Each structure stands twice: as C-alpha cells, then as structure tokens.
Amino acid sequence: MGIPDAIDFVREGGSIFGVFAAERHIPDIENLLFEHGSNEWNHLPEDDVRRHVGAIASGNTLAVIAASSKVDGIIGVVTYELGHKYPQYQPEGRRDSEHGYIAEAVVHPDFTGRDIGTALLSSAIRDLTEAGLREVYAKRHADNIPSKRMMEKAGMVIVDEFADPEIRPTGSRRTAVMRFVVEG
Numbered sequence: 001m002g003i004p005d006a007i008d009f010v011r012e013g014g015s016i017f018g019v020f021a022a023e024r025h026i027p028d029i030e031n032l033l034f035e036h037g038s039n040e041w042n043h044l045p046e047d048d049v050r051r052h053v054g055a056i057a058s059g060n061t062l063a064v065i066a067a068s069s070k071v072d073g074i075i076g077v078v079t080y081e082l083g084h085k086y087p088q089y090q091p092e093g094r095r096d097s098e099h100g101y102i103a104e105a106v107v108h109p110d111f112t113g114r115d116i117g118t119a120l121l122s123s124a125i126r127d128l129t130e131a132g133l134r135e136v137y138a139k140r141h142a143d144n145i146p147s148k149r150m151m152e153k154a155g156m157v158i159v160d161e162f163a164d165p166e167i168r169p170t171g172s173r174r175t176a177v178m179r180f181v182v183e184g
C-alpha cells in the first residue's frame with residue numbers, strides 16, 4: 001500500500017517522501033516554521049503564522065510537507081493559498097483572475113541542499129495549476145539566495161523588486177516577487 005495523500009516525490013531510496021498536509025500535521029508544521037523558518041532574511045510574525053497554518057484545518061491554507069522515515073516530525077513544508085492578492089502583476093486581461101501564492105517555505109537545516117525545497121515548491125505549483133490557476137506568486141528577501149535558487153529551479157522568474165524596509169530590516173532591505181506562469 002502507498003503512503004496516504006502522497007505527492008509524487010521521493011528521495012534517497014524512499015526514506016524521504018512528500019505528502020499533502022492535513023489538520024493533524026499543524027503542530028509539526030508550526031514547530032518546523034518557528035524553529036527553523038526565521039533567519040536574517042525571513043521574518044515570521046507568530047500570530048500571523050499561527051493563523052495561516054491553523055487554516056489548513058478549514059482548507060483555506062494548503063500545504064505540502066516532506067517527511068523522513070529516519071526522523072520524527074517533518075523535515076520540510078511549503079504552504080500556499082488561492083486568491084487575488086497580486087492583481088498588479090497579473091498579465092494583461094487576467095487582472096481579476098484568481099491566482100496562487102506561496103506563503104511559507106522551510107526545510108530543516110539537516111536536509112537543505114538536497115532539492116527537497118524545490119520538490120515541495122514544484123508540488124505546490126502543480127497542485128495549483130492542476131486546479132486551473134495559470135499564475136503562482138512568491139515573495140522573498142531579495143538577498144535570500146537559497147530561496148531564489150529554489151524558486152528558479154521550480155520554474156519561477158522575477159517580476160518585481162522593491163524597497164521594503166518595514167518587513168526586511170537586513171541587507172538590501174528589498175523584496176523580490178517571483179512568478180510561475182502556465183504558458184499557452
């Protein structure tokens with residue numbers, strides 16, 4: 001029998017695998033985000049994050065997670081939503097169309113650099129585009145190179161960059177906006 005809710009990536013002989021998140025995963029997702037999500041580029045306001053992750057229970061927040069048969073808890077998460085948050089970046093004629101956006105992306109530091117972030121992000125994008133959405137957005141600190149590389153490997157390209165000192169107190173203090181587009 002397969003893994004329930006499995007998404008189509010496995011790594012390292014099947015000991016690392018991806019699944020769609022359900023309500024029972026909320027505590028593990030919060031633990032990973034609060035333990036390993038904050039860094040000089042990635043600020044996570046606790047109340048907002050708890051609200052966002054808690055909405056996995058109602059289906060308003062969606063998430064894919066990576067787990068390993070060798071460790072407890074989860075080793076990676078990408079959360080995402082559907083809505084109308086970025087009309088200004090939508091292609092001509094599609095300003096009012098629903099699109100997807102990536103909210104949080106974190107991989108446990110013991111497991112980074114093994115394409116797990118890219119696999120999770122690609123799975124989230126696939127889920128959104130298979131639901132009929134044609135654009136998926138993600139914001140990151142302009143200096144966050146691992147995040148930049150992960151997003152590029154998942155097929156996203158930069159559509160904007162702007163000064164954002166209120167939420168980016170470090171480095172260039174700029175936000176980059178990335179987008180995946182379904183061509184055709």
Ligand SMILES: CC(C)(COP(=O)(O)OP(=O)(O)OC[C@H]1O[C@@H](n2cnc3c(N)ncnc32)[C@H](O)[C@@H]1OP(=O)(O)O)[C@@H](O)C(=O)NCCC(=O)NCCS
Nearest residue numbers: 042105106107112113114115116117118140145146147149
């Ligand atoms: C961003 C993050 C999720 C990426 O996860 P991951 O599983 O390591 O991602 P991948 O292995 O798929 O890709 C990471 C890429 O960044 C590169 N990278 C990692 N650290 C790097 C560094 N210090 N300098 C340059 N490149 C770096 C990796 O080599 C890889 O690129 P490559 O394949 O071209 O070599 C992870 O680094 C993380 O959790 N960071 C902390 C939270 C965060 O900043 N989240 C992003 C919010 S937008």
